Amino acid sequence: MRFKGLDLNLLVVFDALMETHSVTRAAERIGLTQPATSAALRRLREFFGDPIVVAVGKRMHPTPFAEALHPQMQQALRGVERAIATPSTFDPATSTRRFRIIGSDYIMVAVLVPLIERFACTAPGVRLEIIQPNEHSVAELEAGRADLLVTPEPFLASWHPSEVLFEEEQVVVGWAQNPIFARGLTENDFYAAGHVTVAFGADRTPAFADSTLSRMGRERLVEVTVGSFASAPWFIEGTPRLAVLHERFVRQIARRFNLAWAPLPFDFPKMQEMMQFHQSRTGDVGLDWLRQQMREVAAEVA
Template sequence: MRFKGLDLNLLVALDVLLETRNVSRAAERLYLSQPAVSAALARLRQFFNDPILIADGKRMIPSAHALRLQPMLKTLLAGADTMIASSPTFEPADSRRLFRIGASDFITTVAFAPLLRRLATEAPGVQLDITPPSDTLAQMLHAGELDAIVVPAEHLSMEHPSEHLFSERHVVVGWRDNPVFARELTIEDFADAGHVAVEIGRLFRASFAEHQLRQAGVMRRIEVTVASFTVVPDLLVGTSRLAVMHERLARHASAAHPLAFAPLPFDFPMMEERIQFHRTRTDDPGIRWLIGALRDAVGDTANG
């Protein structure tokens, strides 16, 4: 299929080549042979009258023109993906749609795990591809690489719509035999203990809990920092460490680990989890179904 002399299949190859900056890795991603991708690159160079990728030792560097093309290419392919995925109806029982979602392991545990149990019987052909949080999650949504992201309200992009999914309380969690849980937990207990903290992203963007604690000026001794919510329980058992954790996750973790949890000994705001989708997907019946199914799976009330 050609458009103004360009084989449109080459646009997909160009997108992958600019992402990987490597012919061999692009061939793997495209499920093509290396000679076929080399030939595609040669045709792209001829059409655009530009080198596209320039050899620099063992690396390949995009040309200035290729870098200018990349955002336009992302927008074009995202629009095509939206057009192909769009349908006036969505029938979960018959659909074989793949939903690409950005979500933390907390959301995966408390929302997507119960949803998947329902999908086994209600929508057996529907697939989920869950991408963990990173510094580029919002850009991936904007580029159309993700259908939706589930994040606290504070982490939303201003460029795309979002909807309330559920509200969440936070609690203090620790080993069940930690003596501080034998009485009412005090601010002094909280401050004196070592803590496990969660930071997300290469740039150490604070989780909701960490951000709120810093905003409130709550001082504590952080002994361990991790990038995953679900590894925290294993770092508490057999120690005097504490952690601030989502109540839903604390309940889930305490069923599998010898943990106890208690209310925070100071005021702490509720966290609002929202689902954000690309502005071109506002009327997408599949996205509407996904939002409703997630609300049913997690319960649209605080820790309900």
């Protein structure tokens, strides 16, 4: 099929070349012979008037034009893929659909673990794939490689629909034998202690509480920074260190670690935990059902 003179099958070849940087591997990915893939590359070059990929040593590297074009082509292909793969009806009792959710280990503990327990009875064939957030999370949603992004409001993409999953308090967490919890945590106690903070991805994006505290202007003594919420208790138990974590998460992990917690000794905003999906997924009945299940579980946990 052609669209404005372009064979649309070439878009699949273009995407595979951009992902693999190799004619051979692109051919394997899309099920073509290497000569057929090379011929498709020649046709792409002729149509766009650009080399698309060039050989540097033993690898093919995209041209600047191809790099700029790729996100748009990906979005078009993922839209077609979703349109074909998404059924018009959804029966959770018989569905074997897999949902890919980008969410932290906090969301896993607070919502997704009880959600899977619910599915054992109501949707035994439904599967979840949980992806840790990083600096590419919005791009993953944009490219169709995730169904749902669960994140605090400041980290949303403004151009896609979102909704509140729940509101969350932040609490100060420490070792249960730390005397400051018995006598009553003060602001001076908080800032005098060493702290454990959480940051995600290669860009080390701080968690909601840590980024909010940084903006408040008073410096903390950060002794340890970890890449997940679940790592923090290992650096707290048996020490005078503190961390600021989500209350739902703390209530779950406190049963497994010897921890105590208290409200922050100063005013601190509530966090709005949001669910976001791609604009093109509006009307996806399976995704609508999943979001409703998550809202119900979040309300029950609260």
